[in-house]
Amino acid sequence: MENLLVLTHADETGSALTRASLETVTAGLELAARLSAPLTIGIVATDATSAAAALSSTGARLLAVSGEAFSQSRYATDAAAAEALCRAANATIVLAPGSSRFTRVAAGVAHRLSGFVDTHITSLGGANIIEASRWFYRQRIEAVVSRDIRPWFLLLDAGTHAAFAGASGTAKIEEVAVQLPALRTTVSGFRAPQQDQQTIRPDAKMLLVAGAGWTKKQPDGQIHAAEAGELILGFLGATGASLGSSKSLVDQGGEGNSVLPFLTHLNQIGQTGSTPRHAKGLSTCCHGEEPHVVGWRFIADRRAISLDPNCGWTRGKADVVYVADAFPVMAKVNALLEAAKA
Numbered sequence: 001m002e003n004l005l006v007l008t009h010a011d012e013t014g015s016a017l018t019r020a021s022l023e024t025v026t027a028g029l030e031l032a033a034r035l036s037a038p039l040t041i042g043i044v045a046t047d048a049t050s051a052a053a054a055l056s057s058t059g060a061r062l063l064a065v066s067g068e069a070f071s072q073s074r075y076a077t078d079a080a081a082a083e084a085l086c087r088a089a090n091a092t093i094v095l096a097p098g099s100s101r102f103t104r105v106a107a108g109v110a111h112r113l114s115g116f117v118d119t120h121i122t123s124l125g126g127a128n129i130i131e132a133s134r135w136f137y138r139q140r141i142e143a144v145v146s147r148d149i150r151p152w153f154l155l156l157d158a159g160t161h162a163a164f165a166g167a168s169g170t171a172k173i174e175e176v177a178v179q180l181p182a183l184r185t186t187v188s189g190f191r192a193p194q195q196d197q198q199t200i201r202p203d204a205k206m207l208l209v210a211g212a213g214w215t216k217k218q219p220d221g222q223i224h225a226a227e228a229g230e231l232i233l234g235f236l237g238a239t240g241a242s243l244g245s246s247k248s249l250v251d252q253g254g255e256g257n258s259v260l261p262f263l264t265h266l267n268q269i270g271q272t273g274s275t276p277r278h279a280k281g282l283s284t285c286c287h288g289e290e291p292h293v294v295g296w297r298f299i300a301d302r303r304a305i306s307l308d309p310n311c312g313w314t315r316g317k318a319d320v321v322y323v324a325d326a327f328p329v330m331a332k333v334n335a336l337l338e339a340a341k342a
């Protein structure tokens with residue numbers, strides 16, 4: 001019989017679990033039910049009390065590693081916490097969110113326990129055995145993996161399961177003591193862009209993609225890059241959407257052409273970019289070529305605005321295509337969003 005452990009960690013408040021942790025709880029509950037296996041949830045937090053209360057309705061055994069030392073992400077403390085939780089649970093299967101915090105330590109912890117780790121897991125199937133799915137080659141090939149080696153660590157991609165949301169109640173927490181090594185790293189704080197400067201938002205419902213058309217000569221023979229920037233940022237500000245780009249647009253900076261200053265290669269979607277997960281996507285001034293559209297694999301509802309009635313989007317790649325000039329369309333959309341807010 002397998003012993004399932006779900007590893008979770010708190011967000012920056014130090015007490016509430018991250019959304020990705022709660023998604024992993026859902027995956028753990030489903031797997032435990034299917035295998036009729038006992039489930040333990042391990043919590044890493046400054047104070048695990050409220051996180052445990054939020055998990056009380058799972059019926060799982062709750063273990064916690066808590067204290068000031070675990071309030072910050074740091075390899076030594078996170079690895080020690082995860083190792084202690086795995087040993088205390090005698091885990092054979094460990095599910096953890098693929099957060100930066102756990103992704104950094106999972107391979108090391110698996111090695112300490114003579115186990116094995118697989119990352120970017122998107123689903124867990126199988127009747128009596130565990131079959132973990134992940135995508136390879138830029139999301140083109142889906143592989144189903146099963147292994148005999150234990151403990152087997154599985155890092156789940158965010159957005160692949162619903163976040164657990166049970167009624168909060170009184171929970172019994174078993175505190176697990178951790179023998180910390182000498183700490184050489186002191187976390188002095190975070191430096192991150194302001195929320196409104198951060199345009200990549202993996203949790204957003206919508207993706208707005210900007211293509212190279214925004215910085216090309218328009219019907220009046222002029223380039224309107226500044227106006228394009230205002231329209232795009234206006235839409236992001238009003239909707240909280242995440243911003244993606246075609247490769248052509250972000251490449252233009254290197255070629256000395258007009259660029260949108262808030263775009264970098266991190267925004268690039270596609271074969272050589274990222275493959276985000278959002279409920280809706282709106283492509284603007286982008287041709288919809290295959291190397292770009294392959295990055296839209298996990299966008300459920302796809303719409304595009306392009307001047308070209310023969311663009312790739314109109315050839316079956318988008319659900320709805322508006323053959324129109326994106327400048328006036330987005331200006332109107334932004335005005336409607338402003339009016340709705342007022």
Ligand SMILES: Cc1cc2nc3c(=O)[nH]c(=O)nc-3n(C[C@H](O)[C@H](O)[C@H](O)COP(=O)(O)OP(=O)(O)OC[C@H]3O[C@@H](n4cnc5c(N)ncnc54)[C@H](O)[C@@H]3O)c2cc1C
Nearest residue numbers: 211212213246247248270271272273285287291292307326
């Ligand atoms: C190996 C390889 C890997 C690649 N990887 C990627 C990748 O990861 N991601 C990626 O994006 N590309 C990738 N590409 C490039 C890809 O093939 C395309 O060249 C690129 O996506 C095109 O970008 P675009 O549509 O923004 O630009 P363009 O092809 O220049 O299209 C601009 C579009 O904007 C429209 N337009 C212009 N003005 C307006 C307006 N006012 N209103 C509405 N529409 C307007 C035009 O009609 C046109 O359709 C890759 C290519 C190769 C060979």
